[in-house]
Amino acid sequence: MEWWKKAVVYQIYPMSFKDSNGDGMGDLGGVLEKVDYLKKLGVDIVWMTPIYESPMDDNGYDISDYYKINPLFGTMEQFEQLLDALHERGIRLIMDLVVNHTSDEHEWFRQARKDKSSKYHDYYIWKDRPITDQQSFFSGSVWEYNEETEEYYYHLFSRRQPDLNWDNPEVRKEVYKLINWWLDKGIDGFRMDVIDLIGKIPEESIMYGEKSHKYLQEMYRECFEGREAFTVGETSFATPVSAPLYSDKERKELTMVFGFEHLGLEEVKGNGKWDLKPLDVNELKQVFLVWQKALHEKGWNSLFWSNHDQPRIVSRMGNDTVYRKESAKMLGMILHGMQGTPYIYQGEEIGMTNVKFALEDYKDVETINMVKEKQEAGWSMEKIMKGIYAKGRDNARTPIQWNAGKNAGFSEHEPWIGINPNYKEINVEEAIKDEDSIFHFYQKLIRLRKEYEIISTGDFELLFEEDRRFFAYKRQADDRTLVVIANFTGESVVCDCTDEITFKEGRVLLSNYDRNSVEKIMSLRPYEAVMYYM
Structure with a gap:
């Protein structure tokens, strides 16, 4: 089995991770300070969002020089120290590859x-x-x-992010050159930003197509053939039909891709990300079912709830007040019990939540542009702010809450973006001390993936398919079964498993409450989740 099928990835957004030089901005020195924390959590791969030279119009996703480290983050020497420190601890490092576009200052x-x-x-x-x-x-x-x-x-993104012309073979040569330069430096692969868009047809407003696959196959031949590199594509337009094309190892394109269908379910269809409706849990279950089936033995899934562009999952689909710990653990178990490679976004492992800043305190270019556009379209400020609180990208970009001290232990200086006011209760120091914390729960999820092959190999069957109270499924491999049953509500509910599960002697591997057994009829407490192996 390929090593990455049992691996867990941790995403670092350096600006908000840890400041080591007192300028209010997270940096490479800050990441270097925390490599033992990453080792303690148990992750196998660190994905670093862009640290290249950039005017920071889009927080580093507008690159002006692919071969230089942005002085905001530190030096190439610090990067090399960090790479060595991670490798010494058995952790691989993948960089963000942003080659659909450059900065207008490139x-x-x-x-x-x-x-x-x-x-x-x-x-x-x-x-x-x-x-x-x-x-x-x-x-x-x-x-x-x-x-x-x-x-x-x-330009598909900011006007300061002009799109590259991938039809020009000279462009492709330059891109392959920079990929090989970083691989030769010793990094372990790339997360590829909006990589399905490289095959777009601007004349027809077509975002992706067969050319995307052609160019990725050429990239594989020129850069990855013969290397043990890990590649994951951000493919916003991927479907359960096209995702296996990207990640089928026989096609020689990518290791895996991100599918985003599960993260658009609270949006009014056709109205964009800001126009919201309540989440239908049955829709969420069906999306995961389709993707699990589509990629089983035909590719590989990326499993994620959060990233630097998405709001905090416990605020989004859980309960970030009364049942924050319980619902964060429940969401973690649902994801980590599936087939695929899980991604943890910084702060997710301690249950960090969304924020409600005053409008002038938001930094994200997408949010700022949206406010102007929606005001002109006649939206009320109340509706605009509701959208920002729920979906704004800055929810994910508030600094990591390391402790209850000044600026949450992130920096001695006022941070570049505001800190969530709940840092005195929610922080890493408290989470490590508390044996019942979300952090320790995530540690266990990571260990279970390595210990139980069924998590990587088993097929997937949805349970309680029509019941909105539960998110439950069964994994099967040979004569072994793994069951995850989760109460997706804030109420106690009775779960009658009689028709759903054929029980054999087994054991509870993990629960977010104190539970030692699974019964055919049992009461599940608010957001209770249990993983049972038999």
Whole structure:
């Protein structure tokens, strides 16, 4: 079995992880200080979001030099120290690869925008006029006027993030060169930002297509063949049909991809991420069922609730007040019991929650653009703020709460973004001291994945399919069965398992309450979850 099938990934957003030099911004020195914490948690891979040179228009996802470390985060020497420190502890490091677009301050674009005859002009996508009415993901048209050449360039994200022209073989050569440079430095792979978009057709507003697969296969041949590298693609448009194409090892594209279908279920369909409706738990269960079935023996799943672009899961789908610990553990068990590679986003392991800042305290470019756009569309400020509180990306970007001291132990200086006021109760120091904490529960989930092969190999069957109170499933491999039963409500409920499970002698592997056995008819407490092996 490939090593990564039993691995767990921890995502670090360096700006908000730990500040070591007192400037209010998290940095590489801060990560270096906490490598033993990562080892204690038990993770196998660290995914580092972008630390390259960047003007930080989109918090580092706008890269101006792929070969340099942003001075905000430290130096290349510190990066190499960190890489060595992780490797010494048996932890691999993957970097974020952002090659759908660059910063408008990248030297390629500087040359491209001032001279049509420059070879770099064709590194980007240009038209004499806006040829579609397509809107960017960050609001406004995808076409931006450039005075120097009297043309429009294409950008799917911020206007300061011009899209690369992947149809140009010279662009692809440059990308493969930088990938190999980092791999030769000793990193263990990449998380690839919006990588399904490299095969877009701007003329038709088509976001992805067969070209994405063609380019990824070429990338594999030029960069990854013969290496034990780990690659995960952010593929927002992937479906249960296309995801196996990316991750089927015979096709030689990627190790796995992220599917996002489960994270759009509270949105009013067709209205974008900010227009909200209540979550239907049965819809959530069906999405996981389809993805588990689609990739079983045909690819590999990435399992995640949270990342730097998503709100905190305990606030989103759990109860972040009365039953914060119980519901955070319940959500962790549901995810970690499935087939795939789990991803833990920093702070998830201690149950960090969403925030409610004043509007002027939000930093994210997407949020700032949205406010203007929705005000012009006639939305009330109450509705706008409700959307921000629920879905704003800054929910995930508040600093890690290390302790109850000044600035939550994140920095001696005022942090670049506000700290969640609940840091005195919710912090790493408290979580490590408390044997019943979410942190210790996550430690156990990580250990179980390594100890029980069925978690990596077993097939998947949904239980209580029509009952919105439960999220429950069965994993089967040979003559072994693993069952996860979770109460997805804040009420005590009676669970009649008679028709769902054929019981054999077994044992409770893990529960978020004090439970030693599973009965055919049992009462489940609010957000109670139990993993049973027989």
